[in-house]
Amino acid sequence: MDYGTLLISLLLYLGITVLLSVLAYRHTKTKKDYLLAGGETHPFLMALSYGSTFVSTSAIIGFGGSAAMFGMSLLWLTFCTIFVGVFVAFVIYGKRTLLVGKELGASTFPEFIALRYKSEFIKKFCALVIIAGMPLYAAAVMIGSGRFLEQLLHIDYNLAIIIFGVITAAYVITGGIKGVLYNDAFQATIMFLGMIILFAVTYSKLGGITPAHQALTDMASLVPQSMVDKGHLGWTAMPALGSEYWWVVVSTLVMGVGIGVLAQPQLVVRFLTVKGPREINRAVVVGGVFILVMTGVAFTVGALSNAYFYQTLGKISIAAVMDATTGKPNIDSIIPLFVSSAMPSWFGYLFMLTLLSAAMSTLSGQFHVIGTSLCNDLYKNSTLSSNRFSILVALVASIYLALKLPGSIIAVATAIFFGVCAATFLPAYTAALFWPRATKSGVIASMIAGLASSILLMAFIHAKEATALGLSNILFGKTTLVGMPWVYIDPIVISLPLSAVTLVTVSLLTEKVSAVSLVEKPSITK
Structure with a gap:
């Protein structure tokens, strides 16, 4: 290991991060600056921030590892994230969010929903869901970075988690959303370059695109029988229709994340940082290309890692990361092992910066949203100092979870949070934009039903969470209360x-909220 090159790379990276943080701090004078960057963000900057916040180490490490297990079928998630997460999110949801948000004077996602329905309860409920749930997602992002740093630098995993979290929180605390946006753009550039190189070198190692895919296709007979029994048909094919693996890929990984992205508070708030709808239109192409490269490369390389490990070690990817203690594979270690084994040493340093960038950009958005939800929405004590203290609380909670969660958890934890957000927030958020007939009672009932059903299904029905929680086993003496296929169908x-x-039902049975003028007749057109 060339420690000189490593040290120079880290110092340069951290130096630019500090410089951008200082610049953001100097331009953050008011609450609006801290929460919405003054509402004057350039569309290119917003698109990069949106994309780099969306794509984290969860996508690269966690879902890349899942692709090593399930194969190219995860590319359906790439399609879904581009179509739903960028086109639908920007063109359909984003512009209306900006128009309605400015008319309402909203600065946060909970405030946006609460002002539309004139309900303090809705604001506090949304804030509590974010405060309680988002640290799980933040912890998953931290785990991805920690595992890679542990693999590449051979440093203690717990120490890597703590150092990484503290550095990220530092620039969010000082610069607010401007610190997030400035660093996101810098980090997105590194991420884009790193993933392009990873894509090219991977195919070069495997002899080119056609030989690589043919080699992976020819490995179908190497799928372990235990995986075949669950529907695995090879790494270039979809799992068998209706099988356990088919439901995991389609309902949990593709639908859970692909649809859940529309109701992610840290992404919704990005639309409120630009001047008008025209800027959002201009951001679509940048966001789409960025998401295509980030997720497409991660999922492709994850699947192809099987061919590389088989050619070099005589093992498929999950066998290469088998934990000697538990006897189970830790799929969160597949991409780190692939990079440290297959890539030249100089790329290991670049990819380290890529992962640091991916994780820091996502974590910064998460910390900012958790902090503002706690301070601005739950306790109504929105000063710069109180916002910064709230981010410290978010940091501590996220680090604690990252140190406690088990292996192979990144993709699952991410999908859980995305799914809960979709069930709890998406109908209310959609109605706030497009259905004036929605009522406060209908929205409250919807959010409670979405959250409660998600929790109950995870505790007693969906096998992955029910097994881990053990509540069903304690109360009823069995892991889940139902059998196939419900135990594998994601709660979303x-x-x-x-x-x-x-x-819809409760709204039609209750009195309509006096509509905001914009919802009936949009008045902001620029």
């Missing part, structure tokens, strides 16, 4: 429709 498949139906 049930909880999101239930939440939407509840909103």
Whole structure:
């Protein structure tokens, strides 16, 4: 290991981060600056910030590892994130969010929903869901970075988590959303370059695009029988329709994240940082290309890692990361092991910066949203000092979870949070933008139904969470209360429709909220 090159790379990276943080601090004078960057963000900057916040080490390490297990079928998630997460999110949701948000004078996601329905309860409820749930997602991001630093630098995993979290929180605390946006743009540039190089070198190692894909296709006979029994048909094929793995890929990984992105508070607030709808339109192409490269490369390389490890070690990817203590594979270690084994040493340093950038950009948005939800929405004590203290609280909670969560958790934890956000927030958020007939009672009932059904399904039905929680086993003497296929169908498949139906039904039976003028007749056009 060339420690000189490593030290120079880290110092240069941290130096630019500090410089951008100082610049953001000097331009952050008011609450609006801290929460919304003054509402004057350039569309290119907003798109990069949105993309780098969306794509984190969860996508690169966690979902890359999942792709090593499930194969190229995860590319459906790439399609979903581009179509739903960028086109639908920007063109359909983003512009209306900006128009309604400016008319309402909203600065945060909970405030946006609460002002639309004139309900303090809604604001506090949304804030509590964010404060309680988002540290799980933040912890998943930290775990991805910690595992890579542990693999590459051979440093203690716990120490890597703590150092990484403290550095990220530092620039969010000082510069608010401007610190987040400035650093996001810098980090997105590194991420884009790193993933392009990873894509090219991976195919070069495997002899080119056609030989690499043919080699992976020919490995179908190497799928362990235990995986075949669950529907695995090879790394270039979808799992068998209706099988356990099919439901995991389609309902948890693709739908959970692909649809859940629309209701992510840290992403929704990005739309409120630009001047008008025209700027959001201009951001679509940048956001789409960025997401395509980030997720497409991660999922492709994850699947192809099987071919590389088989050619070099005689093992498929999950066998290469088998934990000797537990006897189970830790799929969160597949991408770090692939990079440290297959890539030249200089790329290891670049990819380290890529992962640091991916994680820091996502964590900064998460810390900012948790902090503002705690300070601005829950306790109504929104000063610069109180916002900064709230971010410290978010940091401590996230680090604690990152140190306590088990292995192979990154993709699952991310999908859980995205799914809960979709079931709890998406119907209410959609109605706030497009359905004036929605009522406060309907929205409250919808959010409670979405959250409660998600929690109950995870505790008693969905096998992955029910097994880990053990509550069903304690109360009823069995891991789950039902059998196939329900134990593998992600809660979002049930909880999101239930939440939407509840909103419509209760709204039609209760009195309509006096509509904000913008919702009926948009008055901001620029």
